[in-house]
């Protein structure tokens with residue numbers, strides 16, 4: 080069968096940036112998802128439509144259909160003393176925390192520390208892959224119809240899917 084809304088799809092993938100830098104890949108068992116439920120990035124989900132088991136796909140996905148454009152208003156330089164004293168030791172590159180959005184009232188953003196620069200800390204609320212065009216190399220392994228239980232939960236069950244039952 081071909082991939083359409085409410086197909087359960089298992090696939091192997093490798094994803095890299097447009098510069099060829101490897102981002103991620105399926106290791107061992109394939110990733111399983113319920114098609115049409117926004118469980119994979121929109122651009123990849125579009126590329127999967129109509130494909131079937133055994134198909135190999137190369138999809139080039141723009142930032143708008145992956146992790147969003149880079150928003151420079153979310154790249155911030157913050158004085159170290161704006162952080163609670165007991166948190167300052169943790170502010171190493173890669174450390175992540177939730178805090179208020181700089182301009183959208185009530186919104187929270189996950190920030191990543193990029194760098195300590197003297198008395199300041201450079202942080203970014205952009206997704207690490209924001210602004211990146213991504214190249215997905217995909218091999219579709221299986222395609223089947225979702226069970227009524229999967230449809231009511233809104234996700235795939237079984238190997239590579241959710242394991243909460």
Ligand code: ZN
Nearest residue numbers: 232234236241
């Ligand atoms: Zn479930």
